[in-house]
Amino acid sequence: xxxxxxxxxxxxxxxxxxxxxxxxxxxxxxxxxxxxxxxxxxxxxxxxxxxxxxxxxxxxxxxxxxxxxxxxxxxxxxxxxxxxxxxxxxxxxxxxxxxxxxxxxxxxxxxx
Amino acid sequence: xxxxxxxxxxxxxxxxxxxxxxxxxxxxxxxxxxxxxxxxxxxxxxxxxxxxxxxxxxxxxxxxxxxxxxxxxxxxxxxxxxxxxxxxxxxxxxxxxxxxxxxxxxxxxxxxxx
Numbered sequence: 001x002x003x004x005x006x007x008x009x010x011x012x013x014x015x016x017x018x019x020x021x022x023x024x025x026x027x028x029x030x031x032x033x034x035x036x037x038x039x040x041x042x043x044x045x046x047x048x049x050x051x052x053x054x055x056x057x058x059x060x061x062x063x064x065x066x067x068x069x070x071x072x073x074x075x076x077x078x079x080x081x082x083x084x085x086x087x088x089x090x091x092x093x094x095x096x097x098x099x100x101x102x103x104x105x106x107x108x109x110x111x112x
Numbered sequence: 113x114x115x116x117x118x119x120x121x122x123x124x125x126x127x128x129x130x131x132x133x134x135x136x137x138x139x140x141x142x143x144x145x146x147x148x149x150x151x152x153x154x155x156x157x158x159x160x161x162x163x164x165x166x167x168x169x170x171x172x173x174x175x176x177x178x179x180x181x182x183x184x185x186x187x188x189x190x191x192x193x194x195x196x197x198x199x200x201x202x203x204x205x206x207x208x209x210x211x212x213x214x215x216x217x218x219x220x221x222x223x224x225x226x
Binding site (some may be wrong): 031033048089102105 | 122145147149154155156157158159162203205212214215216217218219
C-alpha cells in the first residue's frame with residue numbers, strides 16, 4: 001500500500017488478557033520500528049527490525065512484550081497479561097535505510 | 113545515552129506570524145541525524161524536516177526551516193507564515209548515524225490562532 005497500515009486502530013481489552021497489534025510496512029522498506037506513546041508524552045522506542053539482522057529489542061519494557069517480523073513484511077507486537085500501565089498508542093514506522101520514517105496512525109490500546 | 117529536550121511544553125502564535133520551537137540534544141557522536149515531526153490530532157506522525165549533522169547548511173522545506181547549531185547542540189524549528197493547519201504537537205528527534213533508532217523529545221504543543 002501507499003502508507004504504513006496498523007490494525008486495529010483501537011483496542012479495548014481486559015486486564016490480564018493478551019493482545020496482538022499488527023503493522024503492514026511500506027513495500028520495500030527494510031527497517032521497521034515499534035514505539036509506544038503514553039498520553040501527553042513523547043514516543044518511547046520499543047523494538048527495531050532491519051532486514052534479516054537480529055532485532056534490537058532494547059526498548060521492550062518487560063518480558064510480557066514481544067514482536068515478530070516475517071522477512072521485510074508484516075510485524076506483530078504481542079503484549080501478554082496486559083496491565084493498565086500498558087494503555088497507550090502503539091505506533092509502527094518503516095524506513096528505507098537512513099532516510100527517515102513513515103509512521104502508521106497507531107493502535108490505541110486501552111486496558112480496563 | 114542520547115537525550116532530546118524540548119523546553120516549551122506549549123506555544124501559541126497568531127495566524128501568518130512566525131514562531132520558533134526549541135530543541136536541544138546531548139550526544140558524544142559526531143555523525144547523526146535530527147528531525148522534526150508533526151503530530152496533529154489524527155495522531156499520524158508526519159516528517160516536517162530533516163538535518164544531517166555533517167551538513168553545515170540549515171535545512172529548509174517551504175515555510176519550515178531549522179537553525180542547527182552543532183557546537184551548542186541546538187536544533188530549533190522556525191515556522192513562517194503560520195497557518196491554522198500547523199496546529200499540532202511537534203516532536204524533535206535524534207538518530208545516531210548508522211543506527212535507525214529515534215530518540216524523541218517530549219514535544220511542544222503548538223496552537224495557531226485565527
